[in-house]
Amino acid sequence: MKNPVLACSAVVVALSAVLATPASAEVTLYGILDTYVGYTNAGGKGAQTAMQSGGLSASRVGIRGSEDLGGGIHATFDLENGILTNSGAATDPTLAFSRNAWVGLGSQYGEVRLGRQNSTLLLMHGKFDAFSGGTYGSFLHNASTFAFRYDNMITYWSPNVAGFTFSAGVSLGGKTSPHDALNAYVGSIEYQRGPLYLGVSHAEQNGANGEINTKTTFAGGSYQFGAMTWYFGYYRGNNLGSNTATNVEGKYHSVYELSAGYRFTPALRVVGGVGYAQDSSGQQNNAGEVSLGAFYSLSKRTLLYGTVERLVNRHGATYALMANGPITPNTPARGEGVTGAQIGIQHSF
Structure with missing residues (x-):
């Protein structure tokens, strides 16, 4: 077997699905399979067409x-591994469960989880x-840089109180000196009532x-009015990667995105968006994007999607699709733009 970690992961998933019974616990096997063909033409680099996983x-x-433990308390767990549907490989072949590996306890007062978990910023x-x-098409995703998930994570997720929910967590860096080296702290608060949704999440990494x-901070919301839903998203972070000076206090970039979706039929939704990234480092490595897309549901579990977009960089910015x-x-290349289009299919189970 060329990949023992992936093989072990598959065996664990299969055995768990077979051996679990309703008398002991409620266990669900689930997944998302998402494959697309994408075309990009990047200034200074040229055109590329490729099949990829996860559009x-x-x-x-x-x-x-x-598992119901009685007294209103229940145990929970999630084991989740990332895969590449275009090749069948594991997203990270060094990990048995690269996306989630946590266990927790929940009650009417909320839930505490321990282990490798998705960041609330990602969620x-x-x-x-x-x-x-x-x-x-998502410029908010294309132009932001943040940790998707953390190891050694302890999180609390609150119940819904009058439309409000919140979460807080700490990822332990595991260092002896200083003891808080590489620790990460994350938190979020959300409000959902009728057609209105608002949220903000923040993370700090030692x-x-x-x-x-x-x-890193995300904030924004959405409002549904009939068949139309409007969205606003904001990002601010100093984990700037190759675009500007990396991790320098006071050297941030901000991303603003306004987008909307219109549901023509129960199956067809058409979307569009504009976004702008502003660099505060003094280098003026700004960027913007215009995007259009469509999503068509073949069933409750199978979705077709397609997008077209144009991203423009300024000065030394190198944002990509x-x-x-x-x-x-x-x-x-630095300061050059990129044009893209993609068409894909997603099936969930």
């Missing part, structure tokens, strides 16, 4: 479950965007010296 949502397979930012934080050197799966993007 709208990253492909994955997992098992989740819960929330797609709610600010007509493209659901995926596809080439450096090896224990001092905070990365800060990322989609949602782990890919090596066709990154344009």
